[in-house]
Amino acid sequence: MEGGLKPARDFSPVSSYSPGGSHMDFHQLWTIFSTPDNVPIVLLLFVVPFYTWYGLRQAFANDRLIGQLEADPALAKTSHRKTQLWKPGWAKEVHVWPYLLRIEFLAAIIVTVILMVWSITLNAPLEEPSNPTLTMNPAKAPWYFLGLQEMLVYFDPWMAGVVFPSLIIIGLMVIPYIDANPLGNGYYTYKQRKFSILTFLFGFIALWVSMIVIGTIIRGPGWMWFWPGVTWDHNRLVFEVNRDLPDIFGIKDRTGKAIFGAIVMGIYFVGAWIGMHKLITRTPFNRKIYARMSLLQYSVMQVFLILMLLLPVKMLLRLVFRIKYVWITPWFNI
Amino acid sequence: MAETDGKKGAPASPPAGAPPAGSNGDGKNGKGRITALLEGGKVVRERAVDELKALKQPEKTDLWKSVLRVKHDETPRSRALGVLSNVFLHLHPAKINRDAVAYNYTWGMGGMTFYVYITLVFTGTLLMFYYHPSKVVAFRDILYLEHDVPFGKLLRNMHRWGAHLMVIMVELHMFRVFLTGSYKPPRQFNWVVGVLLLVLTLLLSFTGYLLPDDQLGFWAVTVGTNMARATPLLGHDGPFGHQLGMTPFNDVRFGLLGGSIVDANALLRAYIWHCVAIPIIASTFMVVHFWRVRKDGGISGPSPVVLESEIKEPRKL
Numbered sequence: 001m002e003g004g005l006k007p008a009r010d011f012s013p014v015s016s017y018s019p020g021g022s023h024m025d026f027h028q029l030w031t032i033f034s035t036p037d038n039v040p041i042v043l044l045l046f047v048v049p050f051y052t053w054y055g056l057r058q059a060f061a062n063d064r065l066i067g068q069l070e071a072d073p074a075l076a077k078t079s080h081r082k083t084q085l086w087k088p089g090w091a092k093e094v095h096v097w098p099y100l101l102r103i104e105f106l107a108a109i110i111v112t113v114i115l116m117v118w119s120i121t122l123n124a125p126l127e128e129p130s131n132p133t134l135t136m137n138p139a140k141a142p143w144y145f146l147g148l149q150e151m152l153v154y155f156d157p158w159m160a161g162v163v164f165p166s167l168i169i170i171g172l173m174v175i176p177y178i179d180a181n182p183l184g185n186g187y188y189t190y191k192q193r194k195f196s197i198l199t200f201l202f203g204f205i206a207l208w209v210s211m212i213v214i215g216t217i218i219r220g221p222g223w224m225w226f227w228p229g230v231t232w233d234h235n236r237l238v239f240e241v242n243r244d245l246p247d248i249f250g251i252k253d254r255t256g257k258a259i260f261g262a263i264v265m266g267i268y269f270v271g272a273w274i275g276m277h278k279l280i281t282r283t284p285f286n287r288k289i290y291a292r293m294s295l296l297q298y299s300v301m302q303v304f305l306i307l308m309l310l311l312p313v314k315m316l317l318r319l320v321f322r323i324k325y326v327w328i329t330p331w332f333n334i
Numbered sequence: 335m336a337e338t339d340g341k342k343g344a345p346a347s348p349p350a351g352a353p354p355a356g357s358n359g360d361g362k363n364g365k366g367r368i369t370a371l372l373e374g375g376k377v378v379r380e381r382a383v384d385e386l387k388a389l390k391q392p393e394k395t396d397l398w399k400s401v402l403r404v405k406h407d408e409t410p411r412s413r414a415l416g417v418l419s420n421v422f423l424h425l426h427p428a429k430i431n432r433d434a435v436a437y438n439y440t441w442g443m444g445g446m447t448f449y450v451y452i453t454l455v456f457t458g459t460l461l462m463f464y465y466h467p468s469k470v471v472a473f474r475d476i477l478y479l480e481h482d483v484p485f486g487k488l489l490r491n492m493h494r495w496g497a498h499l500m501v502i503m504v505e506l507h508m509f510r511v512f513l514t515g516s517y518k519p520p521r522q523f524n525w526v527v528g529v530l531l532l533v534l535t536l537l538l539s540f541t542g543y544l545l546p547d548d549q550l551g552f553w554a555v556t557v558g559t560n561m562a563r564a565t566p567l568l569g570h571d572g573p574f575g576h577q578l579g580m581t582p583f584n585d586v587r588f589g590l591l592g593g594s595i596v597d598a599n600a601l602l603r604a605y606i607w608h609c610v611a612i613p614i615i616a617s618t619f620m621v622v623h624f625w626r627v628r629k630d631g632g633i634s635g636p637s638p639v640v641l642e643s644e645i646k647e648p649r650k651l
Binding site: 037039040043044047048051052054055056058059062065066069070076080081082084086090091092093094095096097098099100101103104107108111112114115116118119120122123124125126127128129130131132134135136139140141142143144145148149152156157158160161162163169172173175176177179180182183184185186187188189192193196197200204285288292331332 | 494516560636640
């Protein structure tokens with residue numbers, strides 16, 4: 001590391017400051033990956049892609065079967081309609097004892113072995129005794145909440161810590177009641193549920209999991225952005241000039257800012273609504289499902305999609321355009 | 335177990351050929367008594383051998399029948415009854431879709447989550463024997479667990495990693511349920527229960543994070559609960575909180591921590607939520623979740639694919 005305290009002069013979207021050239025700091029990388037509490041994220045990096053592939057592979061297999069059956073109505077009448085092998089004369093059901101219970105027993109043994117080996121080889125972290133006068137840097141929440149902590153960069157705590165978590169919970173709960181597509185109930189398919197599958201993958205992988213990964217691996221001291229392999233420099237300073245959207249438009253007045261922000265948010269809502277509507281009614285099949293939706297179902301879906309989209313939009317504004325707030329009022333800022 | 339049919343004689347009654355009791359103790363009589371005793375012993379031994387032979391078929395004994403209540407011969411009926419009449423297995427149906435037992439459909443995530451939860455309850459209960467939720471000794475209890483309690487370190491490690499594993503498994507379970515559209519009718523409400531269980535899992539894990547009373551837990555919980563101060567209307571830093579008279583000493587964060595900072599009361603509250611309240615709530619929802627799985631017709635598939643041309647018209651209200 002070069003001596004002296006040097007403010008990073010970098011104007012890249014996300015500050016990637018590497019002192020003394022661009023060599024990889026593998027030790028830093030190893031420190032991050034081998035921190036015991038980060039092991040679940042390393043696990044996540046493997047199991048999430050694996051199960052995504054595992055599920056989608058079956059979805060595509062079913063899609064091919066659906067294509068075949070649609071092309072051949074006679075076959076559709078007689079077919080077993082599953083990718084699983086079935087021969088006439090086979091019983092459609094098997095006894096739970098022993099055919100399911102032996103699998104459950106085996107699974108229990110395997111999970112126990114995995115947990116035992118994990119627990120023998122890796123110790124649970126224990127830091128020094130709690131000390132309110134000595135702040136940890138970075139002070140990180142448990143890994144499954146790092147997505148929310150990462151959201152703190154883009155939203156004020158009342159949004160990132162309270163409103164968005166509640167919206168995620170409620171949004172997940174309403175899914176069964178707003179999904180008007182009767183197809184794909186009880187089998188993997190992509191073709192018949194493109195919109196819902198892509199939305200869920202976007203929410204689960206692109207937002208939830210990747211935010212956790214960013215919070216774990218990328219965010220270092222001072223919650224600053226350190227690309228993998230960059231040394232976590234505790235003395236690093238980044239002079240970020242964050243602006244508010246009304247300032248760019250030269251609005252100085254408080255009332256003006258509040259009104260301007262409300263207008264911008266209104267425009268976003270209307271624009272996103274129209275854009276989403278185009279997406280929802282893009283294909284003939286989507287239009288068919290749309291026609292089945294009640295007005296309430298449609299509006300609820302729109303509201304949750306627009307609010308979900310708020311996060312990537314705000315991330316873009318912040319990371320690329322360095323805009324902190326869009327809407328400034330005396331009571332809250334967004 | 336002992337079948338006293340009278341022919342072999344009850345153990346208490348004297349053997350048939352034994353001389354009458356109360357005769358004089360001279361030599362002749364004494365010899366006869368020994369022979370009688372030996373013969374009596376032979377009878378007892380034969381009975382013991384007979385009864386031991388009967389143990390080769392333990393399922394015929396009264397003890398066995400009283401515990402398991404059903405015949406366990408190789409018939410479909412007894413296979414079904416073996417599941418249905420067992421308190422631990424009765425949530426299973428007697429028979430199941432032959433394709434549903436394959437790993438690729440369910441990934442086994444729901445069941446394994448429940449299994450990990452059981453191991454967490456087990457290891458957690460053992461940990462409670464060694465832990466005091468008090469600022470003075472909590473951290474020392476962890477050191478004691480790690481260094482002095484037999485298998486204490488393994489116990490703590492299993493509880494920690496089990497908790498992480500459970501969070502991962504719950505998320506993957508939800509992912510699978512979404513990909514297979516299993517939340518669709520008639521299972522909508524069970525998805526809602528599942529979301530609540532996801533939230534409870536995260537809360538369980540989070541409340542446990544503070545208990546070692548180390549820097550990691552302390553600052554994680556400080557960061558976490560600091561968000562509560564920004565709750566709209568109910569937090570003193572949140573929108574309209576100030577206008578509603580919220581201060582650090584009466585807002586929602588104060589209620590969570592039992593104080594305005596993460597201190598002794600927060601530790602006690604985290605302990606009670608973690609060890610008593612949330613496990614009870616979560617267990618209750620799990621019962622509902624599993625019950626609904628059965629009542630909604632078992633696991634959702636793999637069911638036969640439905641074609642677009644076969645969609646039925648929606649029911650009008």
